[in-house]
Amino acid sequence: MIKYNCFYxxxxxxxxxxxxxISxxxxxxxxxxKDQTHRGRCIVSFNRHVTELYQLSKEELHSFMEDIAHTSQILNEVFHPDKINYAIYGDIVSHLHVxxxxxxxxxSEWGDAFINSPDNKHYLNEENYTKIINIIRKRLN
Ligand SMILES: [Zn+2]
Structure with a gap:
């Protein structure tokens, strides 16, 4: 197996x-x-080291989009946002993730792109991370 210098x-x-x-x-x-400036903010990372959507097979692309859609549906039910934003960057960490x-x-970021790494991050305590994770896990099953 090829070893990438990639934290994903x-x-x-x-x-x-x-x-x-989470799962x-x-x-x-x-x-x-961990930064919960936007409550419920998550990342969905593809399980193989690819860097672009076009590197996925048709089936993988479909399944990846289903994973993203399913996740966003759960986040919508749990957090009741006014809108969900989706972002694929990867300039620094190129492994495909959304x-x-x-x-x-x-x-304050409504109507604009969210700040990916704000100066003042909103961290929760372990108990509150666990609470959110458990709520999401329950809905995944
Ligand atoms: Zn990777």
Whole structure:
């Protein structure tokens, strides 16, 4: 197996610094972003090291989109955002992953792109991360 210098592949401290694993999905893994500036913000990471959507087979692409849609539906039910934003960047960490960001009209970023890494991150305590993760896990089953 090829070893990439990639925290989504290595699942090392750099990943655990930013996010907490919620669950394996069909072709991806769902993480809760530790920065909860936007409540319910998650990441869906494809389970193989590819960097672009066009590198997926038709079936993989379909399953990946289903994972994203299913996740966003759950986030909508749990957090009742006014809109969900989806972002694929990867300039620095190129492994294919999608930011799923529930947005509120009251947010200062409403009507604009969310700030990926804000200066003042909104961290929760372990108990509240666990609470959110358990609510999402329950709906995944
Ligand atoms: Zn990777």
């Amino acid at each position: 592949c290595n699942k090392d401290w750099a990943l655990h610094d930013l996010m907490i694993e 394996e999905l069909n072709v991806s893994t769902l993480y809760l972003n 930011h799923i960001v529930p947005k509120s009209r009251k947010s």
